[in-house]
Amino acid sequence: MKRIYLDHAATTPARPEVVQAMLSYFTDSFGNPSSVYSYGAEAREALAEAREKVAKLIGANADEIVFTSGGTEADNYAIQGKAYANQEKGNHIITTPIEHHAVLDTCRWMEKRGFDVTYLPVDGYGLVDPGDVKKVITNKTILISVMHANNEVGTIQPIAEISKIAREANVCFHTDAVQTAGHIPIDVNLLGVNLLSMSAHKLYGPKGTGALYIRKGTVIDKYLHGGEQEKNRRASTENVAGVVGFGVAAEMALCELTREAARITTLRDRLTSGIIERIDDVYMTGHPVKRLPNNVNLRVGYVEGESILLNLDIEGICASSGSACTSSSLDPSHVMLALGVPPDQARSTIRFTLGRMNTDEEIDHVMETLPKIVQRLRSMSPLIKHS
Numbered sequence: 001m002k003r004i005y006l007d008h009a010a011t012t013p014a015r016p017e018v019v020q021a022m023l024s025y026f027t028d029s030f031g032n033p034s035s036v037y038s039y040g041a042e043a044r045e046a047l048a049e050a051r052e053k054v055a056k057l058i059g060a061n062a063d064e065i066v067f068t069s070g071g072t073e074a075d076n077y078a079i080q081g082k083a084y085a086n087q088e089k090g091n092h093i094i095t096t097p098i099e100h101h102a103v104l105d106t107c108r109w110m111e112k113r114g115f116d117v118t119y120l121p122v123d124g125y126g127l128v129d130p131g132d133v134k135k136v137i138t139n140k141t142i143l144i145s146v147m148h149a150n151n152e153v154g155t156i157q158p159i160a161e162i163s164k165i166a167r168e169a170n171v172c173f174h175t176d177a178v179q180t181a182g183h184i185p186i187d188v189n190l191l192g193v194n195l196l197s198m199s200a201h202k203l204y205g206p207k208g209t210g211a212l213y214i215r216k217g218t219v220i221d222k223y224l225h226g227g228e229q230e231k232n233r234r235a236s237t238e239n240v241a242g243v244v245g246f247g248v249a250a251e252m253a254l255c256e257l258t259r260e261a262a263r264i265t266t267l268r269d270r271l272t273s274g275i276i277e278r279i280d281d282v283y284m285t286g287h288p289v290k291r292l293p294n295n296v297n298l299r300v301g302y303v304e305g306e307s308i309l310l311n312l313d314i315e316g317i318c319a320s321s322g323s324a325c326t327s328s329s330l331d332p333s334h335v336m337l338a339l340g341v342p343p344d345q346a347r348s349t350i351r352f353t354l355g356r357m358n359t360d361e362e363i364d365h366v367m368e369t370l371p372k373i374v375q376r377l378r379s380m381s382p383l384i385k386h387s
């Protein structure tokens, strides 16, 4: 059976060009970038080239990019590094209740270490009101962290407006752009951020590689201690092959971004309206317009999201009921609850996230298959009165 992969927010397949570019850095050009001889120089050059490419994707300078082991490390580095660097100034952090756990759990951990964290409210679409940010800033605020777009519902935040407020208050601003980098245009100067997290495996690069953009002049403590790699900003021998793959993925994403975002938005809208037309009691979650081009998040009344997923899997369709990182938990998603979705409805969620290989035919197939699955599940559901 041909599988249809619709879970690109969880991860993406590496492009063949990415894999090809990485290969020689495992074997022929295996040098340690810190070594003085020619093997080291080769690896250093590869890192420099990739750094340029990743920087270009977000309109940054190459020396503002620090490679990490992924989005999670970039988020931890941003929050812990900034908070500890600014302890003298204050202990107050502002974030949202819909962040990825890489941010949320780091903030909770910081609370246990004497930091105060304010979790801003979001509206029913998952949007932060910049006015609310202004209201909660105090003279102890040292960091604001608001994600660029949410991984579950796809809502894109007004980052430039929030960062303006942060700048006026002289507070450092971090955004988790793991779901947006390579998918929608990013210019760190237009967004006005100090720190921005990225992850290669969400943009057709390898897993285990990411980056933190650190605006020139932003004071931040080191997070991983040891060697002086990455201009003494992150210890550990660089993942040269991974970083090379990230560079190629970033370069190709930038090249295709406008065209691909338009194509996927069309597929997304067709899938959303097609499902809503064919199945009763289905509602879209997240913002209808300020939304990632590839995200379809739906609540399907009277059925558990998990049951739909298992049945879709039998038909060869891979989707998700929320974040891949918490999919083993049956608790309702923290994002849905923060949006005000009642817990029983929060469990009725399915998320399709589209990618570059998805076709019109695949979308047609999902639109044909899903109604049959939902009808079957509803016919067995104790939540519905059957006549």
Ligand code: PLP
Binding pocket: 009, 010, 069, 070, 071, 072, 073, 075, 100, 102, 147, 149, 150, 151, 176, 178, 179, 198, 199, 200, 201, 208, 209, 210, 324, 325
């Ligand atoms: N932030 C967001 C918004 C994500 O969606 C993810 C992964 O799903 C991460 C951070 C973590 O990234 P990584 O898997 O590279 O650690």
